[in-house]
Amino acid sequence: MHQRRTGLVLLLFCAALFLIALGNHQLQGSTEPRVAGIAMEMQLDHDWVTPRVNGQPFLEKPPLSLWLDVTAMHLFGPTELAVRLASALAGLGCVMVFYGMLRYLGRSTALALLAALMLATMASFWGNVRQVGEDALLCLGVSLALLSFLRAHLDQRDDSSAWPLFSLGIAIASLSKGLLGLALPGVVIFVYLFIESVQQGRIQPRDWLRPLSWTFLGMLPLLFWLGALYRQQGLAGLHEILWANSVGRFNGSFVDAGHFEPWYYYLGKLPEAFLPWNLLTYLGLWHFRRRVRGDRQLLFFYVWLVAQFLLLTLASSKRMVYLMSLSPAAAVIAAEYGSLWLARWRERRYLRAAQVGVFALALLVYLGVAVKVQPREDREEGFVPLVTQIQQREAQGQSVVLYQPSERLAGAAVFYTRSRLPALDDPSALLSFLRQSPTHVAVMESLSPPAPPLKILDKQVVGKRAYYILGAQAAEALQAASGHS
Incomplete structure (x- = not known):
């Protein structure tokens, strides 16, 4: 009963954080008008295969977020709220999946709740789940895939119920961001299994083949869409989505992609990457550096954070929003380290009140920005x-x-x-x-x-x-x- 009540409180907290005043301001920035316009054209054309901007094919990424935006516009009308709803619900789902998986993996209710609240109140995470776009869906898919893999891998059972969830995560991630949706979970799993193989002094083929086979199953929705795209746009369409906007963005050969930054770009962004919990994350990475060798779960979150960061650093095209998929791993490490400090708190009777106060203040600050600041930016x-x-x-x-x-x-x-x-x-x-x-x-x-x-x-x-x-x-x-x- 206590766990259900905790989950309900978390759900209500995140629903307020992500949904209140979601549609009280106009489309802003560069991404929101573009994506909302593409969704509107998809609705006008009744073409669910080829996204278009002003009638021209727009094949930067697969259309899962657009499908959800069009569905929301059918249900709630063509409003800013409707086209932001998919991102907000993806963020809500990401936090709840994160909390539930941590509990299943044996983390205490207190730690799982603290990590989930830290994830929900990261400034970059909060800002991205309240915008039109596919990045919140990508984060949901990557998180679901990686957490399900860890659960199934630790279960060591071929019939683990986590494997279908792993495939679902792969489907969401790949239909949201194409090859990047495969690369982000893939690099973590590869590095993690490689480290385990080195530690054990042998390779377990089954450990490598299971995620590979379930990944293929998760790719089927993407492959079906690519088949439909081929029928409409031919090889040129496939080249655009699979090569120019995937490989080309990574190695810099697609010069029109933009967002090209030097290799050290993300290093300069680390001070703001996981605010306000970034300091706890970085101190935790250093503090647990020895413990990680004997803790398979903590090792996994280390690899999640570091491997994805290095992959994104190697890519030529860089944006701060790309770091969003690292947020769950950062939240775990921040919560683990924060729990050590909380355990040293002498006046324990004030501990719960202090925690409630911190996150209540965060909620009020974020809602203040949503209700007061963002509408003013419309001018x-x-x-x-x-x-x-x-x-x-x-x-x-x-x-x-x-x-x-x-x-x-x-x-x-x-x-x-x-x-x-x-x-x-x-x-x-x-x-x-x-x-x-x-x-x-x-x-x-x-x-x-x-x-x-x-x-x-x-x-x-x-x-x-x-x-x-x-x-x-x-x-x-x-x-x-x-x-x-």
């Missing part, structure tokens, strides 16, 4: 004013096109207008379009004001980017001036 980060102006011009009978739209502009436009706006890529095509009629208008993103013969009708700034509304009057005026001279 600088929101696309609604720009899209509203586009809609107003269309209502007045003007024809609006996007000129060389970025993914965030195209995504925000299709999400908020519920329609796909025409796009032009060639300067001569833009001038030709503007000269056709005084009612023709273009939206252009530019670092500097467009020069004549284009005329700026209005300007909107979203974040640090300027978007110019261009009208057809500029071309007509230029022609009239030339004829008069």
